[in-house]
Amino acid sequence: MKLNIALLAGDGIGPEVIDQAVKVSDAIAKKFNHEINWRPALTGAAAIDAVGEPYPDETHEICASSDAVLFGAIGHPRFDNDPSAKVRPEQGLLKMRKKLGLFANVRPTFTFPSLLDKSPLKRERIEGTDLVFLRELTGGIYFGEKGRRDEGETAFDNCVYTRDEVKRLAVKGFELAMTRGKKLCCVDKANVLETSRLWRETVQAMEKDYPEVEVSYEFVDAVAMRLVQWPNSYDVLITENLFGDILTDEASVISGSMGLMPSASLGSEIGLFEPIHGSYPQATGLNIANPMATVLSAAMMFENFGLQEEGKAIRDAVNSALDKGMVTEDLADGGKAYGTSEVGDWLADNI
């Protein structure tokens, strides 16, 4: 296969972890006879510094004309404590999601047997956890009208959803559930929000088209609890943008393997693949960040092209690195810690 992949390293540790995913993907290409044309482009704070905005048109053109986007991380603390900043790295991410039509964010949470004891949760609570969130990514309060009135004294953000937006996300949820445990949980706040009631009624009307899928409806606050209590009771969860932001991050830490969790954002033909961790600014340039989540995001990318074997080869390499203790300091646990690039090299060599 000939693949054009846009490469958006972004901020903080982004460039370092992306480098390792490139090494590993190149090793896959060599082994399985593919050709990857990497197309680097600017985004985030890095793009603001270079050209004054976080998702420049050139970057969009590169992404839109590629087969997929591999993404590092975005965000820089210098913007966070300045509520009046006019340009923010995160705007780039949001613009990109919207312009590329990436409406479905796929975020798995699973456990690695060798890492179970890293979890803040007790072993018996997380053993067997294997869930996937489908978070709606281009609607809701993130993209509704927002602003100030009364000379800045009043602020507002509007949350809007159409039935079609809910439906296309829910279709992906039902389909995914059919390939897995056949359980779907619709997460909403239908006891308070009108948008949630639209979500619930839309999903309820779809149940009859997927008679094998067992559908449940839970309030977002109840899910925030149950994720900590019984994460292994879930299979596929679908939810709106903001709830998804909060709950997927919560879910990511329960496995104890936050540094290993990949994600995909799908919708149009072009998928975007990225680790779920942030830009971890304190670690920038130190060669200590764990590259495995980004490497596993590359595995999701291959799988999304239908290249299952290639994906599996990456997952196997990561598993054997974990077994052999070829890990960065976050997972070293008193043992030897390897650098970001050493872990990347080892993975590439073992493909």
Added chain:
Amino acid sequence: MKLNIALLAGDGIGPEVIDQAVKVSDAIAKKFNHEINWRPALTGAAAIDAVGEPYPDETHEICASSDAVLFGAIGHPRFDNDPSAKVRPEQGLLKMRKKLGLFANVRPTFTFPSLLDKSPLKRERIEGTDLVFLRELTGGIYFGEKGRRDEGETAFDNCVYTRDEVKRLAVKGFELAMTRGKKLCCVDKANVLETSRLWRETVQAMEKDYPEVEVSYEFVDAVAMRLVQWPNSYDVLITENLFGDILTDEASVISGSMGLMPSASLGSEIGLFEPIHGSYPQATGLNIANPMATVLSAAMMFENFGLQEEGKAIRDAVNSALDKGMVTEDLADGGKAYGTSEVGDWLADNI
């Protein structure tokens, strides 16, 4: 003291747990020479069944002319799966909060040494956890304009905050922090939402008035993670209504003592005191629900009247019940489980 207390038992297990809080409060009144005039009133599904709405005017009049409200639980599953229901028990709760001006929901999460092992988290993660959320309760997306357009195909909910609403909540947060660990965390999503930027800039401007308080700003998704990882790193957290709904429920399960967590809603002169658990419909009438959270809510009520000793007497009784295994089945752990009313009797007898 002569106290008029509105008594809103509500739905599900509400009446059973409220009965125990009444017994215990009456024992306190007897011991400390107070006079409590209980004023029962209807709310929730119970009120819908009786008079067609969840917070009838009569109930409001009783609450508004009392010194405090003691509340059980609200909600019934028969309304949850009907997105088109016109009247919902929860509307009663929201109307009550608004009409009584209860803008600050105080939700502590603390641990009981004897219950540490009930937590889904490992002991070393939760030991020493003692945090309080101040959740804004009468603004935000709960109370903004909501509805449908395009013949029902589009739904919307508006989130609105004014600087004054943020300020009055933040004042309570700073003041509470001064009486405790002097740390305040403002939880928002300022990288995306305009209302969050108003929150952040308002709190930033107040920092100089409380030079002793160490203030931090964290995104809601980051807090959802850190609550599971290091709950004992927090002291006081302030946040808006919806974030507070999700995060306080998440926080409630980390201690392992969800059935023991009380809450207070303050603002006007009249405070409302209630357990944070729900109406637990499956347990209704079975005499198995844990009444301790409601009993501890009564303790918060006495303390809010300035009656610290009375509050402490209740807390001491609960602690000794826990030590002696005088507990309901949720805490029995293979040992003998007592009924809701037996636990209530024991607590009242041991005041």
